[in-house]
Amino acid sequence: MSLPHAILTALLEKPSSGLELTRRFDKSIGYFWSATHQQIYRELGRLEEAGLIRALPGQVPVRGRRKEYEVLPEGSAELARWVAGSQDPKPIRDPLLLRVRAAGVVGAQGLAGELRRHLELHRGQLAMYEAIEAKDFPPGRDSEEDRLRRLVLHGGIGLETFWLRWLEEALDEVPEVLEVPAAPERGPAAGVPE
Structure with missing residues (x-):
């Protein structure tokens, strides 16, 4: 599981409390490795x-004061070991692909609307990533850390x-099926005398 390694990475970038980590996950790491506050x-x-x-050290958690964490040398060694290791790609498990x-x-009734909704969601996500790139990676930011962070962003x-191209192709292939109201039932089950 990679959540511990995501947390070690975030703490090596900046010692943080659990609440600060949650906020940072919401703004950066969570784009490619999400986690809840509880996790x-x-x-x-x-x-x-x-x-x-x-x-x-010196941080005694008292009511209203957050405990901040830092990575120990053993944690840095574990993260370096994990980075140098290998892992096979995870199989894709996407409900939208299964729906298609x-x-x-069973037929494509209602599917085109869901495809259009996903298209808009992915357009919004792409716009957000592009805005992050423009804001956080101006010309001249070329340290190794910046290059690797930008590389992750370029992956996103x-x-x-990819999703935008695929969804546009899917919308070209999926027939627009109009929602047809179901006909009222007839016969004894519907309370109509025979």
């Missing part, structure tokens, strides 16, 4: 228990571009 806090506890992170396949069996841009 992040649960994983922080596991990482601390494993000796990979610790609360910043199922439409081939490429995926959104």
Whole structure:
């Protein structure tokens, strides 16, 4: 599982509290590895228990004050080990692709509307990624860290571009099926005398 490695990465970039990590996940890491507030806090506890992170020294958690975490050398070594390792690609499990396949069996009624909705969602996501690139990666930002972060962002841009092309192709192929109201039932089951 990669959530612990995502958290180690975020903490090496900047020591943070669980709440700060959640906010950072919502704004950056969460675009490619999402996690809930509860998952992040649960994983922080596991990482601390494993000796990979610790609360910043001198930080005694009191009501209203957040405990901030930093990565220990063992945590940096674990993250470096994970980065250097290998992992096969995950199989795709996308409900929209399954819906299109199922439409081939039961018909495409309502599918075009869902495809158009996804098209708009992916357009919005692509616009957001492009805005992030324009804001966070102006010409001249060329450190190794910046290049690698930009590379991840370009992966997201490429995926959104793929989805836009695929959804436009799908909309060309899927017939527009109008919603037809069901005919009222007849006979004894509907309370109509025979």
